[in-house]
Amino acid sequence: MRLNLRWPSRAEDRFEKWIAQRHQERVLAGETTPQGPCPGEDFLKRLARKSRDIRLSDPRVDHAATCPACMRRLLTMRREHRSRQQKIMVATAVATCVVIAAVITVARHEMQKHSLATNSAVVAETVNLWDAGAFRGQQPGQLQSVTLPAARIRLTIILPRFSSPGQYVVAVTHGPDENGLITEAASTTANRGQQETLSVDLDLRRARAGQYYLSTTHERDQASYYYPLQIR
Numbered sequence: 001m002r003l004n005l006r007w008p009s010r011a012e013d014r015f016e017k018w019i020a021q022r023h024q025e026r027v028l029a030g031e032t033t034p035q036g037p038c039p040g041e042d043f044l045k046r047l048a049r050k051s052r053d054i055r056l057s058d059p060r061v062d063h064a065a066t067c068p069a070c071m072r073r074l075l076t077m078r079r080e081h082r083s084r085q086q087k088i089m090v091a092t093a094v095a096t097c098v099v100i101a102a103v104i105t106v107a108r109h110e111m112q113k114h115s116l117a118t119n120s121a122v123v124a125e126t127v128n129l130w131d132a133g134a135f136r137g138q139q140p141g142q143l144q145s146v147t148l149p150a151a152r153i154r155l156t157i158i159l160p161r162f163s164s165p166g167q168y169v170v171a172v173t174h175g176p177d178e179n180g181l182i183t184e185a186a187s188t189t190a191n192r193g194q195q196e197t198l199s200v201d202l203d204l205r206r207a208r209a210g211q212y213y214l215s216t217t218h219e220r221d222q223a224s225y226y227y228p229l230q231i232r
């Protein structure tokens with residue numbers, strides 16, 4: 001049904017085009033007689049772009065449609081206009097492709113970064129503080145320095161001699177106080193012979209290489225012990 005409706009209109013288009021072409025040939029061959037003088041370049045330009053503000057009753061339209069010089073100029077302008085529009089379309093398409101490619105590249109990069117972060121392996125580390133001195137509050141003692149990588153760490157801490165069993169909070173901070181907390185985790189001691197050990201998961205991936213503090217705080221004691229920590 002739709003096809004049937006389309007056929008006559010296509011045939012009409014072809015017929016109209018043919019008439020227009022025949023008319024054009026006649027004008028260019030000088031077989032028509034134009035009325036009045038040739039209109040200015042500006043008017044022909046607007047006519048070539050099919051400007052809607054030009055009324056067909058305008059006598060200049062009638063002239064341009066019958067004058068070989070104006071017709072030639074119109075055809076040239078129409079071709080230039082079309083090629084300019086094609087260039088704009090190509091440029092727009094190229095710009096769109098560039099934007100899409102950029103978005104895809106950025107998205108891929110972000111996904112890679114994300115998967116790298118989520119897939120990074122957990123590193124097992126042991127810190128032996130059995131013979132360690134530490135800060136208790138602000139009192140400096142004999143210090144044991146600890147080194148850890150900037151990664152996800154399953155950290156086993158062998159607590160200093162005479163440490164009480166029970167629950168501890170293990171924290172990594174910028175300074176020897178609770179300010180500048182990087183990460184913390186709670187854990188209950190396990191007994192290994194004479195030694196009390198703690199096992200905690202710490203995420204140090206966001207910490208930059210540098211000096212930090214590792215602290216342990218017993219649930220009952222509440223005073224924290226600070227050990228200088230080097231993150232590499």
Ligand SMILES: [Zn+2]
Nearest residue numbers: 038067069070
């Ligand atoms: Zn003319």
